[in-house]
Amino acid sequence: MTAPEANHPMNRISFIALPILALALAACSSTGTTRIAQVPVTPQPVATQPLVPTSAQTVQTAKLTTSIANGFVDPAALALMTAKDSNEANSAQFYALQFGRPGAPRQWAGDQGTTGSVAVGPYVRVNNLDCRDFTHTVKVGGTDYVKKGTACREQNGNWNVVQGAA
Structure with a gap:
């Protein structure tokens, strides 16, 4: 092709149109009927629980087993x-031990004016367990009941009193 022929408008259109036409023809050649075999699908059981517990489930389990009845509160106050008082105290006790800053008490309030607070010390590593000193004060009917002790977090996440003083 010479220079004047290359600039001819018909040559430029055919230069662009030729690949488009080739693509269109290639698409037409593959539009025949294709059969796809379908295999029956057997429904699989759906897991209702995650295989690994979420952090919320772990916290809930530990909270339920970190009971103030196990030495975290003065027995006279517990009676x-x-x-509701016990539930609030359990929650405060767990969250103070698990997440609390040393010296920053976690407050709780129950029924009929019953209140309390839990203060914790720094983490200390004992026999490969995380432990903390705690002070749990319960105020019932104007009287303060104070329980001090040391609690350690077991491998399963539960906190247990390992040493307690009245």
């Missing part, structure tokens, strides 16, 4: 506490 005067309602179920």
Whole structure:
């Protein structure tokens, strides 16, 4: 092709149109009927629980087994506490031990004016377990009941009193 022929508008159109036409023809050649075999699908059981517990499930399990009845509260106060008081105290005790800053008490309030606070010390490593000193104060009917001790977090995440003083 000479220079004047290359600039001819018809040559430029055919130069662009030729690949487009080739693609269109190639697409037409593959539009025949294709059969796809379908295999019946057997429904699989759906897991209702995650295989690994989430952090919320771990916290809930540990909270339920970190009971103030196991030495975290003065027994005289425990005898005067309602179920709501115990639930609030359990929660405060767990969160103070698990996440609390040393010296920053975690407050709780229960039924009929019953209140309390849990203060913790720094983490200390004992026999490969995380341990903390704690002070749990419960106020029932104007009287303060104070329980001090040391709690360690077991391998399963539960906190247990290992040493307690009245």
